[in-house]
Amino acid sequence: MIDNKEIYQGGFYKLMREHDRRRRPFINVEFTIPDEDVDLDRLHQRSVTAPDKTPGECEKNSAEAKWVELQAEFQGQSALLLLHAMMVAISRRSAPPPLAITLFQRIWAEKGDILANELPTRWLISAATTFADCGRNSDQRALGMGLTTLFDMIKLNESERRITGQPGNKPFRRDRSIRPAIMPFRMPPYALRSGDLDRVMLSRLWLLCERDPVIQPLGIRMLRMVMTDRRTIFGRLQKIKDRHAT
Numbered sequence: 001m002i003d004n005k006e007i008y009q010g011g012f013y014k015l016m017r018e019h020d021r022r023r024r025p026f027i028n029v030e031f032t033i034p035d036e037d038v039d040l041d042r043l044h045q046r047s048v049t050a051p052d053k054t055p056g057e058c059e060k061n062s063a064e065a066k067w068v069e070l071q072a073e074f075q076g077q078s079a080l081l082l083l084h085a086m087m088v089a090i091s092r093r094s095a096p097p098p099l100a101i102t103l104f105q106r107i108w109a110e111k112g113d114i115l116a117n118e119l120p121t122r123w124l125i126s127a128a129t130t131f132a133d134c135g136r137n138s139d140q141r142a143l144g145m146g147l148t149t150l151f152d153m154i155k156l157n158e159s160e161r162r163i164t165g166q167p168g169n170k171p172f173r174r175d176r177s178i179r180p181a182i183m184p185f186r187m188p189p190y191a192l193r194s195g196d197l198d199r200v201m202l203s204r205l206w207l208l209c210e211r212d213p214v215i216q217p218l219g220i221r222m223l224r225m226v227m228t229d230r231r232t233i234f235g236r237l238q239k240i241k242d243r244h245a246t
């Protein structure tokens with residue numbers, strides 16, 4: 001029975017069914033997985049060529065269709081990025097082949113600095129999610145989940161905020177004629193001028209980043225993005241604190 005009070009109709013039962021549907025394994029996945037000892041240096045030096053077909057010409061939900069889609073996305077870029085993207089796509093599905101996870105881990109262990117510098121934000125987040133799902137140890141899984149949640153919440157927060165037309169680096173000004181609304185779950189509000197929740201959150205993620213050399217390049221890149229871009233809630237909070245201190 002559907003609870004009409006739930007934000008998402010059908011509740012977690014429906015959410016999980018949708019989640020499981022998105023994670024269906026690819027068909028004929030062996031098509032896109034190279035040998036475990038594939039030459040990563042040669043891949044990095046090689047450019048991705050244009051696909052000779054479209055995803056629609058491939059079998060539905062096949063690894064080949066995903067490969068063709070990614071080939072078009074990474075055309076002209078390093079073939080190492082294409083292989084990484086495919087291993088991410090395979091590893092995030094249900095029951096991924098162990099070789100796909102092995103290659104994902106090897107790529108980050110041997111070429112992590114290259115990936116951290118060359119991947120667009122979308123694929124940095126996808127890599128973090130893959131570590132959360134398939135990490136070799138608790139530090140990888142914890143940091144992967146932390147980075148994914150951090151960037152997903154920034155995306156949700158800033159996507160809603162941008163409809164106001166306010167630039168991301170400009171904090172909202174308080175309207176003292178309006179009584180502040182009650183916080184969700186009756187939580188006490190964050191002390192915008194003196195609180196340290198934002199600092200503690202980032203510090204805990206950085207600590208995890210220092211403990212595992214494989215995920216470290218990814219963690220450093222993503223956390224430095226948060227540290228240096230003033231168009232997020234973190235930048236605005238620091239601006240409020242700096243203004244109050246002055």
